[in-house]
Amino acid sequence: MTKDFIFTLKDLAKEIHETAVEKGWWEKERNDGEMLALAHSEISEAYDAVLKGIQQDDKVPEYTGLEAELADTMIRILDQAYAREWNFEGPLSKLVSGYEEIRGEWPSAIQLTIHNYKIDHIQAIAEFHKDVSDILESLRHGSKKHEFLIEYTTTEVTVACLLMDILMYCYSSRLRIEEVIHAKMAMNKTRSYKHGGKEF
Numbered sequence: 001m002t003k004d005f006i007f008t009l010k011d012l013a014k015e016i017h018e019t020a021v022e023k024g025w026w027e028k029e030r031n032d033g034e035m036l037a038l039a040h041s042e043i044s045e046a047y048d049a050v051l052k053g054i055q056q057d058d059k060v061p062e063y064t065g066l067e068a069e070l071a072d073t074m075i076r077i078l079d080q081a082y083a084r085e086w087n088f089e090g091p092l093s094k095l096v097s098g099y100e101e102i103r104g105e106w107p108s109a110i111q112l113t114i115h116n117y118k119i120d121h122i123q124a125i126a127e128f129h130k131d132v133s134d135i136l137e138s139l140r141h142g143s144k145k146h147e148f149l150i151e152y153t154t155t156e157v158t159v160a161c162l163l164m165d166i167l168m169y170c171y172s173s174r175l176r177i178e179e180v181i182h183a184k185m186a187m188n189k190t191r192s193y194k195h196g197g198k199e200f
Contacts, residue, residue, distance in 0.1 A: 005178045006096060006167060010089045013078035016185060020079045024194040034200060035080045036136050042073040043128045050121045059187060063180045066121070070166055071180040073128065075188075081159055091152050091160035124169045131162035 020026060048054075049065030057068035081088050138144075138154035146157045170177035 006092060006163075007089070009078065009092070009163065010082075012181065012185075013082035016075050016079045016188075017082040019185065019188050023188070023191065025079075025200075026083065030080075030083070030200075032080070032084070032139055033136060035076065036132055038200065039073055039076045039080075039132050040129060042069050042076060043125060043132065045069040046073065046128075047122070047125045050125070060180060060183045063176060063183065067170075067175050067177065067180045068184065070128075070170060070175065070177060071184045074163065074166060074177070074181060075184060077132075077159060077162060086156045086159055087152060088156055088159040088163060091146075091149055091157045092163060094149065095160060095164045121173070124165070124173075127165055128162065131158065131165055134158040135162065 017026075046066050046069035049057075049069055052065070054065030057063050057065050060068055063071075080086075135155060135158045138158050141154070143153040143155040146152050146154050149157055167177060169175075
């Protein structure tokens, strides 16, 4: 994963949402809490993949279960963010700039491993759950202006934090998040309407 990939996420979100609309997932207005619960579900499946050591995902077997479930998490969040017009790319760029300011440069995967950036799988997954819960809490409180990044809402900042946490964890753990997201997106375009009749 490169820094350039981070700055393509808005375009990816648009493509992801267009596919979701085409497949029927937005034929009715969706509930934010329900969508965030589905993100929690994907993160829990990532946890299960770690515990079971799943080396081949059942849908994209060239990737591990952990890689596939984290990709599903990002796809769900990006779909929701695009539909709700959340400006996650603004605070995300500030997070990237802040990291570079602290470290002096965009890190390599080796540097991140040395600095021990979330290389504990269970700790990382717990952090992702917390990030999703923070998004929900921001929505429950009306998504007010963020305390420090006042040009953005708390929801936009917390979404950016979740994306950054997943991406930096994958980078430090050498998980192929960029590739698996594209593989999942390609697969989703071939799936049937509502993936064969799922309710949500």
